[in-house]
Amino acid sequence: MGISSTGIGSGLNVENIITKLVALETQPLTSLQLKATIIQTKISDYSQIKSLVSTLTDTASKLSLDSGWNTVAVSSSNSAAVSATVTGIASATSFSVGVSQLAKAQSSVSDAVTAGAAVGSAGTLTLQLGTWGPARANATGSLFTPGSAASVNVTVAASDTLAQIAAKINDAGSGVVATVLTDASGDRLMLRSASTGEAQGFRVQANDTGDGNNTNDSGLSALAFDLDLDPGNTAAPTVAAYGMGANTYQAGQNAKATINGIAVTSANNSFKDVVAGLTITASAVTTSDAELITTNDKAALTKNIQAFVDAYNAVNKYLADATSYDDATKKSGDLQGDSTAIGLRNSLRSLLGTGVVGGSYKRLSDVGLSVARDGSVTVDATKLGTALDNPANVKILFAQKNTDASTNGIARKVKTFADGLLAFSGGLNNKADSLAAETKRNMANQDKVTARAAAVEKRLRTTYTALDTKMAGLTALSTYITDQVAAWNNNK
Structure with a gap:
C-alpha cells in the first residue's frame, strides 16, 4: 500500500474523515x-430435519410392509445338524427334518509324478460338466450326461x-x-468341481498327441477322468479304467433329507422355500429327525415399533426445540416462527392421532402408545406385548x-407423508432451495454494499486530493x- 499524504495541504485529518x-x-x-x-443455521437445521425424517420413513416402511410383520423366530432341536433362517413370508409352524446325505462336489x-517334473507329452484336456449315472450293467463304468455348459479345451x-x-x-x-x-511320493493333480451336486460332476478326456495313446496311464492320459469308457457299448465296456478314473474318487452328490417324511433333495x-419363507440348512447327517419350530417373534415386532416411536420422537423434539421460545431466558430456537417447521411438527402429530377403519385396534393408545401434550410418544410395554400376542390385529x-388413504394404517400414513417431504419437489427440498436462493441474494447484497463503499472511498479521496x-x-x-509585504515594510 502506498503512503497517503491526503490532508497535508489542507491541514485536515482527512484519513479519519474518509474512514x-x-x-x-x-x-x-x-x-x-x-x-x-441465521440463514446458514437454518440450512443446517433443515439438513438435520431431513435426516431425521429419512430415518422416520425407514422405520415406518418396516411397519407398512407385510415383510415387517412376518417376523418369526426359528428354533431347532439339533441345531448342529439342521437349522433354518427366515428368507420370505413364513408362518408359525413346526415340522421334523431328517438328513440322510450331505451335498458334495x-x-x-x-497318481504321483516326480515333484516339479514335466508331464512329458503334449495334447489337449477336454473338461465337461455333467451328471454321472446310471452305472453300467456289469458295474465297470457309468454313463455320463453332459450339462448345458459347453466343454472347455486346455492345451x-x-x-x-x-x-x-x-x-x-x-x-x-x-x-x-x-x-x-x-x-x-511327488506331485499329484487334484481336481474338484467348483460347486456341489450331482449335476456338477465332471469328465476329463485326454487327446495325448505325445504318445498317441489316450487310454493308458502314462503322459497326459494319466490326468484323464472318464467312467463312460465305451459309450457305444452300454452293457459291457471293452476299455478298462485309466488315469484318475482308475483311482478312488468322490462322486458329486446332492443333499438328501425328509421333511415330515417327504423326501427332498438339493x-x-x-x-430354500421347501417350507414357505424358510431356508433349511443341513450341516450333518442325522440319526433321528430334528424338530424345527417357528413362532411369531414378538421381540422383533416390539423392536420395530419402538424404532418407529424413537424416530418420531427424535423429529418431534428437534422441531419443538428449534421452534421454541423460553420466556425465562428470553431466548428463541433457530426456527422460532418458521411456518414450515411448525407446520411439519403439527402435521406429524396430527397423523399419529388419527384412527383406522377395521381391525380390533382403532388408535395407537389401544396398543399402549400414548401421545403426550408435547407431542412425544411413550410405550406401555405390557399393553403392547399383550396386543402383539395377535400381531395380525396390530x-x-x-x-x-x-x-381411501385417510383410513390407512398409522405407519403407512406417516410413510406417505414423509416420502412426500423427501421427494425431489417435496417440502424439505423446496425449503432447502429457498434458503439457498436467500443465501445467494444475501451475498449479492453484501457485494453491492462493498462495491458502493469502495466507490465512495475513491470519490472522497479524489475530492480531498x-x-x-x-x-x-x-x-x-x-x-x-506575506513575505513581500514584510519586505516592503522593512525597506520603508
Missing part, C-alpha cells in the same frame, strides 16, 4: 452478515509341469478347480392399505504575499 464516511457506507454489511449466519486325484505342452497345467485349468473357467498336492446343503392398525492541491497553492500564495 468514518466509508464506515457509514459499510454499516449495512453488519446486518447482512448476521442474516447470512466331485473330486479326484492323479498342454510336453514341458508343462502339474502346477502349470493346474493354472491353465483354473484360467479356463470350466467349473473345475485344480490344485497340486505334494507328498513324499444340489447344495440348503433347501398390523392392521399400522399397515392397513385402503382405497483536489482540495489539498488547491489549499497548498493558496497557502504558497499567501506565504509569498
